[in-house]
Amino acid sequence: MPRLTAAAEQQRRRRIIDAALDCFAERGLHATTMQDICRGCGLSPGAVYCWYPSKEAIIDAVAEERHRHERELLDTALTATDPRSALHAFLDAYFEWLADPAELQRRRVSVLVWAESLVNQRMWPSVHEGLAQRELAVEAIRAGQHDGTVTDRADPESITRLALALIQGFILQQAWEPELDVAGYRRALSLVVDALIPAPDR
Numbered sequence: 134m135p136r137l138t139a140a141a142e143q144q145r146r147r148r149i150i151d152a153a154l155d156c157f158a159e160r161g162l163h164a165t166t167m168q169d170i171c172r173g174c175g176l177s178p179g180a181v182y183c184w185y186p187s188k189e190a191i192i193d194a195v196a197e198e199r200h201r202h203e204r205e206l207l208d209t210a211l212t213a214t215d216p217r218s219a220l221h222a223f224l225d226a227y228f229e230w231l232a233d234p235a236e237l238q239r240r241r242v243s244v245l246v247w248a249e250s251l252v253n254q255r256m257w258p259s260v261h262e263g264l265a266q267r268e269l270a271v272e273a274i275r276a277g278q279h280d281g282t283v284t285d286r287a288d289p290e291s292i293t294r295l296a297l298a299l300i301q302g303f304i305l306q307q308a309w310e311p312e313l314d315v316a317g318y319r320r321a322l323s324l325v326v327d328a329l330i331p332a333p334d335r
């Protein structure tokens with residue numbers, strides 16, 4: 134059999150991951166089998182296992198994709214001149230992403246993974262990797278306090294944890310209520326950001 138091109142390999146991986154996400158979203162993590170995923174993507178078990186030897190490996194791949202994109206959004210936002218603008222830019226981009234119907238399905242699966250990670254240590258590293266990116270925001274706020282663009286009344290750890298909680302809380306609500314108004318929530322969140330990181334002269 135001729136070797137697949139890089140583009141064909143990527144397409145096959147995408148096909149497997151998309152089928153797995155459909156199965157996870159419909160049946161849950163435990164009820165989904167590798168056979169279900171094989172049927173969903175229309176590939177033989179050998180073809181699927183060649184890339185992903187288990188459901189956990191597929192879940193890891195989904196998490197890696199998400200974390201990579203989150204890091205890209207964060208890196209882009211942190212080019213702003215001050216932490217307040219950076220956080221606004223990040224949240225604008227992030228909630229635009231959450232408005233994508235395809236992302237809504239992936240986030241439903243994320244909620245299942247969050248829950249499973251509480252009792253399954255195998256799942257915890259992929260969840261922790263996403264949480265660890267918060268440190269970049271913490272450092273940006275500390276830098277803003279050092280150069281005077283952020284008031285020192287703000288606690289960087291608390292600010293970033295609250296911002297993260299507001300994002301995670303929206304994802305949970307959106308999983309229960311797919312028609313939730315993303316734009317309205319984002320506008321309200323903008324007011325919270327301005328209150329969390331007031332200008333130094335306030």
